[in-house]
Amino acid sequence: xxxELVFGHKNPDTDAISCAIEYAYLANKLxxxxxxxxxxxxxxxxxxVLKRFNVKAPRVxxxxxxxxxxxxxxxxxxAIQSVSDIADVTVSGVIDHHKINFTSAQxxxxxxxxxxxCSTIIYKMYLENNxxxxxxxxxxxxxxxxxxxxxxKSPTTTDDERNAxxxxxxxxxxxxxxxxGVEMLKAGSDVDSRTAEDILEGDAKSFDMGxxxxxxxQVNTVDLDDVFKRQDELENTMKSLIKxxxxxxxxxxxxxxxxxxxxLLVLGEGTxxxxxxxxxxxxxxxxxxxxxVSRKKQVVPPLTKVLS
Amino acid sequence: xxxELVFGHKNPDTDAISCAIEYAYLANKLxxxxxxxxxxxxxxxxxxVLKRFNVKAPRVxxxxxxxxxxxxxxxxxxAIQSVSDIADVTVSGVIDHHKINFTSAQxxxxxxxxxxxCSTIIYKMYLENNxxxxxxxxxxxxxxxxxxxxxxKSPTTTDDERNAxxxxxxxxxxxxxxxxGVEMLKAGSDVDSRTAEDILEGDAKSFDMGxxxxxxxQVNTVDLDDVFKRQDELENTMKSLIKxxxxxxxxxxxxxxxxxxxxLLVLGEGTxxxxxxxxxxxxxxxxxxxxxVSRKKQVVPPLTKVLS
Numbered sequence: 001x002x003x004e005l006v007f008g009h010k011n012p013d014t015d016a017i018s019c020a021i022e023y024a025y026l027a028n029k030l031x032x033x034x035x036x037x038x039x040x041x042x043x044x045x046x047x048x049v050l051k052r053f054n055v056k057a058p059r060v061x062x063x064x065x066x067x068x069x070x071x072x073x074x075x076x077x078x079a080i081q082s083v084s085d086i087a088d089v090t091v092s093g094v095i096d097h098h099k100i101n102f103t104s105a106q107x108x109x110x111x112x113x114x115x116x117x118c119s120t121i122i123y124k125m126y127l128e129n130n131x132x133x134x135x136x137x138x139x140x141x142x143x144x145x146x147x148x149x150x151x152x153k154s155p156t157t158t159d160d161e162r163n164a165x166x167x168x169x170x171x172x173x174x175x176x177x178x179x180x181g182v183e184m185l186k187a188g189s190d191v192d193s194r195t196a197e198d199i200l201e202g203d204a205k206s207f208d209m210g211x212x213x214x215x216x217x218q219v220n221t222v223d224l225d226d227v228f229k230r231q232d233e234l235e236n237t238m239k240s241l242i243k244x245x246x247x248x249x250x251x252x253x254x255x256x257x258x259x260x261x262x263x264l265l266v267l268g269e270g271t272x273x274x275x276x277x278x279x280x281x282x283x284x285x286x287x288x289x290x291x292x293v294s295r296k297k298q299v300v301p302p303l304t305k306v307l308s
Numbered sequence: 309x310x311x312e313l314v315f316g317h318k319n320p321d322t323d324a325i326s327c328a329i330e331y332a333y334l335a336n337k338l339x340x341x342x343x344x345x346x347x348x349x350x351x352x353x354x355x356x357v358l359k360r361f362n363v364k365a366p367r368v369x370x371x372x373x374x375x376x377x378x379x380x381x382x383x384x385x386x387a388i389q390s391v392s393d394i395a396d397v398t399v400s401g402v403i404d405h406h407k408i409n410f411t412s413a414q415x416x417x418x419x420x421x422x423x424x425x426c427s428t429i430i431y432k433m434y435l436e437n438n439x440x441x442x443x444x445x446x447x448x449x450x451x452x453x454x455x456x457x458x459x460x461k462s463p464t465t466t467d468d469e470r471n472a473x474x475x476x477x478x479x480x481x482x483x484x485x486x487x488x489g490v491e492m493l494k495a496g497s498d499v500d501s502r503t504a505e506d507i508l509e510g511d512a513k514s515f516d517m518g519x520x521x522x523x524x525x526q527v528n529t530v531d532l533d534d535v536f537k538r539q540d541e542l543e544n545t546m547k548s549l550i551k552x553x554x555x556x557x558x559x560x561x562x563x564x565x566x567x568x569x570x571x572l573l574v575l576g577e578g579t580x581x582x583x584x585x586x587x588x589x590x591x592x593x594x595x596x597x598x599x600x601v602s603r604k605k606q607v608v609p610p611l612t613k614v615l616s
Contacts (some may be wrong), residue, residue: 107422
């Protein structure tokens with residue numbers, strides 16, 4: 001088989017970067033020729049993880065076709081979140097845990113499970129294929145699960161994650177995964193050092209909801225004030241991003257990783273759809289969403305329902 | 309978990325019917341409440357298989373929502389091939405081996421592999437979950453693989469099928485699977501007793517190819533003359549089906565199951581796309597396709613490419 005590239009979504013988070021590395025190692029062990037790459041630079045949290053487990057960040061690509069004919073998608077499936085020339089290559093495999101919006105001209109390997117973290121699926125694939133998990137790969141898997149589930153507190157968390165975390169912590173040599181997790185989440189939530197555009201766009205994803213172009217960013221913090229003391233600056237940057245990219249709606253979900261609550265900042269056309277979706281009124285373009293931490297499970301589905 | 313229905317595609321073939329029965333048995337063993345149903349009556353081949361292994365045909369449904377909120381799709385994923393009210397229910401799982409054209413509002417369990425038969429995937433799921441395969445379920449799996457791969461001769465056949473067949477034959481108590489397979493394929497290819505509409509529509513699937521509505525039927529036979537001695541009758545019925553359902557193109561792939569060659573009959577608008585796709589000229593609305601037996605692998609992809 002000729003060489004393939006594997007990558008997670010644009011604006012990569014810890015799971016997107018880790019899944020690519022984890023998958024490439026597994027596929028190469030099973031006899032394929034696969035290189036892990038990324039569709040963007042690594043964020044602060046991921047940098048902390050890569051340094052902790054002594055793993056090199058994958059190189060960043062903007063196009064796949066100049067290098068390969070065939071790619072594997074991890075932690076995403078929608079073209080809008082994938083490499084810019086995805087239509088020009090064959091997708092030979094998808095491993096994901098998101099809603100599906102996918103079309104292919106040929107049968108392919110597709111594995112999705114409605115669980116908290118894509119790295120959990122790849123962890124299961126190592127077990128099913130009897131491939132020993134190296135310590136640093138276990139560290140990436142552990143960190144991804146902590147990141148995606150906010151230390152197993154997100155409603156997306158399943159028994160698969162709860163079972164995987166202690167097993168992976170042991171292989172990775174992490175004696176207290178809760179303490180490690182808090183340090184890791186804190187490392188990823190240093191808002192003060194980030195530009196407004198990075199806060200908005202650093203973990204943003206685009207969604208087509210009933211013909212509307214909806215951009216949803218998420219920022220983790222240990223203090224929501226660190227985000228909203230800069231509300232004017234954030235709104236100005238949001239407005240220019242909306243204009244530049246013709247978004248209909250822009251949502252920023254600011255999540256307190258210690259309390260597991262969020263504050264939503266919303267600009268654009270038709271913000272009443274957001275009010276309907278969450279059954280709250282916006283005040284000063286904001287609403288408080290207690291207990292909401294998951295864009296995928298708690299923000300995208302109700303908004304898709306209202307807009308479709 | 310509340311009750312779910314599982315079903316294969318419309319115009320069910322042996323694999324579509326068997327997968328539903330196989331999946332329901334597995335899911336119920338694992339603690340779910342799942343009933344196998346069908347989206348149409350069983351064909352001659354499937355009737356032969358069900359009688360041979362003493363299994364009752366699933367009841368036929370036309371709508372899902374009156375009975376359940378949630379369904380599992382086997383051996384298909386495209387809405388156009390599924391239950392009429394598929395948009396009104398949640399798809400909680402898909403197990404399939406076809407190209408993908410699927411959208412969901414929520415994450416779900418999705419397992420697709422680019423292999424010869426969907427029953428092979430479910431066979432692997434029994435093994436992975438350590439569920440013992442009853443003799444009659446093994447008979448259905450064996451028959452589905454023989455049916456989908458024309459006794460392991462179709463180019464869709466993979467090592468998964470080649471490994472599964474002898475193992476399943478043993479469990480099913482079939483001492484000579486080749487002899488059984490020829491009898492089964494013959495039982496499904498009695499063209500003389502079938503109406504023209506049944507030959508055209510009995511195993512037909514609809515495809516959206518670049519905005520064109522393309523209907524592709526397939527009929528297995530042990531003598532292509534049995535089909536084409538009725539060409540006038542078939543063309544007249546094709547024309548009225550095209551008119552009634554606003555198809556752009558209608559293809560009938562008549563496959564000789566003993567020689568593994570096919571003859572294509574084509575009517576509709578823009579038949580030159582078919583000529584381009586297969587690099588052959590139509591003569592008397594027909595072309596010979598030596599070695600072509602797989603609609604999925606040898607007909608749909610080249611035609612999709614030309615029309616998209």
